[in-house]
Amino acid sequence: EAGVTQFPSHSVIEKGQTVTLRCDPISGHDNLYWYRRVMGKEIKFLLHFVKESKQDESGMPNNRFLAERTGGTYSTLKVQPAELEDSGVYFCASSQVGGTANGNTIYFGEGSWLTVV
Template sequence: EAGVTQFPSHSVIEKGQTVTLRCDPISGHDNLYWYRRVMGKEIKFLLHFVKESKQDESGMPNNRFLAERTGGTYSTLKVQPAELEDSGVYFCASSQVPGRAFFGQGTRLTVV
């Protein structure tokens, strides 16, 4: 069974540019989550999709972040415009059973 796949694995962009992260969940998993770990801090929740609907986006830091989940399959997280404090590792996770989430390897974003 294929796991959760994230693209790209690394991204280095300049402040003010736009970056789009992609997540392909495990097939059949209705729940899709985005999390983020910034330097030296714990992993923090960003948002939760159930199929194509946003269930909870209380963790999204501000309106520079936009998440979508087309047709309830893959998801994208766009940061526009990127700021220095957006640097960190962005994790995507999916689950069928609530809570028992399977995580991708993460996308390391560096904003310079």
């Protein structure tokens, strides 16, 4: 069974440009999460989808970040325009129906490493 896959694995863009990160969750997982880790800080929650609906987007830093999950399958996270402080690792994760409430674990992808120069 394929795990959570993310693309691209690494991206270097200039300040002001746009980057779109993609996440394919484990097949059948309704819950999809985005997290990120910026330099020197701990991993922080960005948002949570249940199928195609945004359940919680309280961690999104500002309106330069847009996440979508059309059709409830894969998700994209767009940063537009990118700023230097957006550099870091963006992790996607997924879990089954009920999420952690039912003791279902959360599986993480390998991350998309973003560098804004």
